[in-house]
Amino acid sequence: MSATTLGRPGPVNGRISHWFTELPTPRPALPGDRDADVCIVGAGLTGLWTAYYLKLADPTLRITVLEAEFAGFGASGRNGGWASGLVPGARDRLAEQYGRDAVLDYQRAMNEAVDEIIAVAEREGIDADIVKGGTLRVARTPAQATRLRHKTEDDHEWGVTDSVMLTPEEAAERIRIEGMTAAAWTPHCARLQPAALVRGLAETVVRLGVTLYEKSPVTVIEPGRAVAAHGAVSAPVVLRATEGFTASLKGLRRAWLPMNSSMIVTEPLAPDVWEEIGWAGRETLGDTAHGHLYAQRTPDDRIAIGGRGVPYRFGSRTDSDGRVADRTIGELTETLYKVLPQTAGARVAHAWCGVLAVPRDWSATVGLDRVTGLGWAGGYVGHGVTSTNLAGRTLTDLVLGRESRLTRLPWTGHRPGTWEPEPLRWLGVRGLYVAYRLADRHEAGGRGRTSPIATVADLIARRP
Numbered sequence: 001m002s003a004t005t006l007g008r009p010g011p012v013n014g015r016i017s018h019w020f021t022e023l024p025t026p027r028p029a030l031p032g033d034r035d036a037d038v039c040i041v042g043a044g045l046t047g048l049w050t051a052y053y054l055k056l057a058d059p060t061l062r063i064t065v066l067e068a069e070f071a072g073f074g075a076s077g078r079n080g081g082w083a084s085g086l087v088p089g090a091r092d093r094l095a096e097q098y099g100r101d102a103v104l105d106y107q108r109a110m111n112e113a114v115d116e117i118i119a120v121a122e123r124e125g126i127d128a129d130i131v132k133g134g135t136l137r138v139a140r141t142p143a144q145a146t147r148l149r150h151k152t153e154d155d156h157e158w159g160v161t162d163s164v165m166l167t168p169e170e171a172a173e174r175i176r177i178e179g180m181t182a183a184a185w186t187p188h189c190a191r192l193q194p195a196a197l198v199r200g201l202a203e204t205v206v207r208l209g210v211t212l213y214e215k216s217p218v219t220v221i222e223p224g225r226a227v228a229a230h231g232a233v234s235a236p237v238v239l240r241a242t243e244g245f246t247a248s249l250k251g252l253r254r255a256w257l258p259m260n261s262s263m264i265v266t267e268p269l270a271p272d273v274w275e276e277i278g279w280a281g282r283e284t285l286g287d288t289a290h291g292h293l294y295a296q297r298t299p300d301d302r303i304a305i306g307g308r309g310v311p312y313r314f315g316s317r318t319d320s321d322g323r324v325a326d327r328t329i330g331e332l333t334e335t336l337y338k339v340l341p342q343t344a345g346a347r348v349a350h351a352w353c354g355v356l357a358v359p360r361d362w363s364a365t366v367g368l369d370r371v372t373g374l375g376w377a378g379g380y381v382g383h384g385v386t387s388t389n390l391a392g393r394t395l396t397d398l399v400l401g402r403e404s405r406l407t408r409l410p411w412t413g414h415r416p417g418t419w420e421p422e423p424l425r426w427l428g429v430r431g432l433y434v435a436y437r438l439a440d441r442h443e444a445g446g447r448g449r450t451s452p453i454a455t456v457a458d459l460i461a462r463r464p
Contacts, residue, residue, distance in 0.1 A: 011348040014323035017078040018265045018350035019195035026070040026214035032231040036064040039235040041218045043067035044076035047241035048201040049392025055208045063210045068217035072198035078354035080294045082284045085111040085188030088383040089363030090464030098410035111188045113390045126200030128192045129299035131282040135189040142448040144288040145182035152184045175279045223372040239375040244355030247316035254418040256357035263306035264332045266346045276342040312429040322352035359416035367413045368398040
């Protein structure tokens, strides 16, 4: 897409994300050495939910949160705004390791966490424009339709029996998608404004008495302390909540792969365009293509849509302000116009990207080493808005030494292994996503089953 469309200015590119109408002024940085009972590294949703539940459980705890930039700078302020019940892991593989009942409870806990987020936002007065409209997943090729049916059957196998297949006509009553051959809907998802959620949660924990230092990048996490540029916080418990930025920490470069995801958002669409599209229920929208799109109707009547773009940067590097390649903006715009031709000609107002963390086995993990006092949570494979809430409550029980239903979930203490060293990591990830693009093109020819190109790629990637 060119910098201008019909003489109109091109999109804002980067500047963290569209969700920030203006970038926040960071809170003061760590001014020197400090002591705490619990130190949390990272003021995204994982760190803030953990601080929130710990402070509620024990108001006497001295909790310090250290953030490299400002609360919500990372994936928590750049994501697609889906608070979904999707498990951040491979349910079948987790069942092989931990048992079927444990994974059934994991899925129930994820679904319940969607409602927990809504309840906390209401209780704490956090206005994040939350609407629980569920998720509509669509198929536009026979192979995608086959996968969609299998995914719905798999949901039923794991207790999500209210996920249902829809006819194209039933789906069109919700959103009128071009070329839709099949659709499925699940109620376990809420649309929200992610920056409003994370910023509101930051204000809430500070009000409760949590100390939050911003502009305080941590370079070393070790037993008993977290070391930042201008001081260190000493604490018997240090929790790592750094998600896609984990690779920047000493000794963790191969722990989780920082996967890049990109988004665009349109200008506000006119009422007559929305009459043509539908989308009155504010469902989140996804598909079953290997390239994968995700979208929402925003509170101010835009369409925000995302996809992979450039999936990985050599050496696990991450971006600074979310700038997106022009080619990626063009590809996402083309996808939008194909899926929703009613939007053709609508100006793209903003484009941005961010990183999410992917463990080697594509399954998230939460844990606390009681000997060292070091804890962690993350690797949400793109399903972090809800997973972070569950992680925060799980870490709270672990820190307080409470054995609970949450501490028995299969992601607690899970060890996913490490990624290959460079250049194998870069070559492998780039090769896999070339394969997925080819598989989507292969399936566009009308084959009824998943392309063998994608099947092989999934096996190599260990992708669920």
